[in-house]
Amino acid sequence: MGKIRIVRLSMERLTDQQHRQWQIDGYLHIEGALNPEQVALIIQEMDGLRRVPGYEPDSHPELPIGHYTWQDQTHDLDPDGYMDRRDLLRYHQAFIDLIDQAPVFDYIVDIMGTNLMLSMTQAIARPPTDKFPGYTHTDGGESLRQIRVADSSPPIAMKAMYLLTDVTEEDTGNLTVFPGSHVRQIPGHEDRVMTPYSPGAAQLMGKAGDVYLFPHALWHGPARNLGGVTRKVLLYNYCQLWVRSYDHGQIPDVAQKCSPRQRRLLGDLGYDFMPGSYFYVPKDQDEVILTG
């Protein structure tokens, strides 16, 4: 127990001011989370995904909304074209490393507690176009539009959005958020289509290597990109361990290449699944998460 406390002290914590901002606004902007070399490597690997098979959006009428199916390649092979690829870990160690990279993962543990898992990875490129109007939503489908935990509670699920390109002006594909909407529902949202231009929206700015943290219950989404540069981001989502991944039904094979902490974050509890497995967390949960 003493050892765990010492290690926990060596993990970074949010400042009191950041905690307050998380509670009140429902998002945090951490500058310089990735260094330029990491950003360059990730962009190179992301661009390379266009020519290899993977999970891409599929709007087949028989599939429920928001599903991705295994496809031969990305529809747009231009490195500056549109891309939306899920389940990234299989492609490169750089994507695995991001699962629990300090200090972002430390902050996520500070927010979520230690009983957490990784629920999704995604790479999105949004090229400049006047055809895409942007959109606004909560994550977690219908569910986290209805459930908003108290501001003093860890979220049920949250995400880290890593900027891989600079977004320093409005309408360049900015993440747009509705501050406070994670704890106070937006009145009348059922009767109108929320957009990045609805009253209360804030377009965030940032630099390549920065990360935004926000819970699934916060209304958010991409603004238009009317700039001159394709905006590229990675998304890493985390949920409470009793929830589940929405990239995998089972522990993915890539877990064999992962550290014990990364495997735990992929849902490997250290024993074969049996009914009740995710009800109480494994006895070594704190140790595995806090010691890496």
Ligand SMILES: O=C(O)CCC(=O)C(=O)O
């Ligand atoms: O910014 C994007 O391209 C999509 C981000 C988003 O809507 C999300 O993270 O759910």
